[in-house]
Amino acid sequence: MSLELNEVSLEIDRELILDRVSLKLPAGQSLVVLGNSGAGKSKLLEVIAGLIRNQYGRIAFRNRELTPLPPQERGVGFVFQDYALFPHMNAGENILFGLNARKASSAEKSKWLKAVTEELRIDHLLERFPAELSGGQQQRVALARSMVLRPEVLLLDEPLSALDAASRERLALLIKRIQKKYKVTMIYVTHDHNEARFMGDQVLVLEAGKVVQIGSPEVIFARPGSRFVAHFTATRNIFPGRIVDQYDDRRALVEFPGGRLISASFPEAGAEVWVCLRPEHLALVSSETAAGELTGNVGKEPAGANQLNGYRINQFIPQGGVTVLVELEKEGARLMVFSSSRKVEQKELVVGSEVKLAVAASHVHCLPRQPDDIYCQPYIS
């Protein structure tokens, strides 16, 4: 009982937009589709909704074949990035548009209008036209317009991208709550990795129309399957390295320009690898702290084994609120690590000072590297 896409391909003007996309999303779960602009994320949603016909492959929900059906018969709700509210109708008319199109009875219309608008706290806005609503209010109305039809599948195309930070947070919480409450099968498109982490039971990464990785957010973010996914999920610290020693089937020593670390996620010994270190997994430590004390370590590494020494603080990049991104450098190798703003304010961390870093072996992720892969410095975003 799930939403299934089997080898779905889409070609527009002889350009392959979606390339054999397959996925299986259990009913009631949410899938976040991550990808660059032009990766085919929106087109994937439009194909599922039936707004564009895919030439190849099949789409089914709860074993019901959707592929040949027009959009109005698919039972799929769609929330657009630009809200797509009808400007000549007020909020109430917008919300009732779908029920009117389906010739619902007045009783049904008023029942669902009341239920959904109260749930989304927009019952006081029904007389207003879209131009009189804020971005957040417009997106709530757009969400209500879809939810009032009680769709089995809800597709959201970057619904928060046009909103300010505060509205984005509020609406993200609301969407997640509604999805869980009504057990809607949801596909949510975004290019924001934080949203992906928060919204998805599963995350799918799309690159040039192809699925490059699909899995739980934990797996996608901690164990990216390729350098593209690592980059896209803001791993930030990616170094070319080599597995120099293997202790057992769970631990190996990896060497890279910034130092040596024990990794619990690696290909075979001797392999050329990309060493991926997420900034939030690196800890700025005092010299007494032993790496083995960090949670998530495997086995009993010797004290200091998973520490990186000799890095100097280059600059601080405020992340808003209590977090700051610290850029470190050692012999040309740059590292990004999160720290608290308080430490910077209280001068515990100052530009130019030398620091020590520790990381759990389970957070040192090594990806196979082809010899001709180009070295990329960590980036700031």
Next chain:
Amino acid sequence: MKIYSFSALVTALVMIAGLFFSSPFVALLKSFTIADGFSALLNRQVMMVVITSLVTALLATGLAAVVGTILGYYFTFHKNAGSRWLKTFFSLPLVLPPSAAGYMLLLAFGRYGLIGAPLYQTFSVQIMFTVSALVLAQFFVVTPLMMQAASSAFQQVPDSLVKASHSLGAGEFTTFIKVLLPLSKPVLLAGAITAFARAIGEFGATMMVAGRLKTIPIMIYVKAMGGDAGVADGLSLLLVLLSFTVLMLVNVIGERH
């Protein structure tokens, strides 16, 4: 220095163009005398011509509004390999010499024409040289105008609104009636007003199919050639005022939109 010279050149050209374009209007006003003009316009025969023109132009505009809107919709939302050719074909009357258009209508709808002959033989219906022929000729000429207005109106409706409508369960017809038409109303209205002005001023094609019937432009031609300046002046001024009003209306609608 060079900039000033260019600016002076542009100003001079604008003045020359202004003189050229205003000269026919000045000449008309100079020729027109209120007493002669009004007495000519109040003549029963002239009044009938004005009424015929208004009625045929309204009918032709009404028909063109419906057909042109449907054509505009089709060419906006059903793009395929053949639609570009087909759209060009439907736009032909825009650039075709009106006399050629009228002649071709004669060939098609005349008593011995491609469609006219079977119509006459089967139902004893004759189109040419009747009021229907005037409507037909005007309709033929103004429908592409309406089609273009509708096309541009529908293109201005954001794609996501059409997609939203479909995703909410509305079929193509409901989307057309509930979303596209209301959002395109101002541009469609401006298109219809322009089409009406073009229809009432249509001369070449109408002349070919009118027979003894007369519209305002035909009457102006006949009277001007016959030396009856009073009627020609009065009717010309009427058309100038009508055209001016139409353009003003279109501009107002455009600004509001």
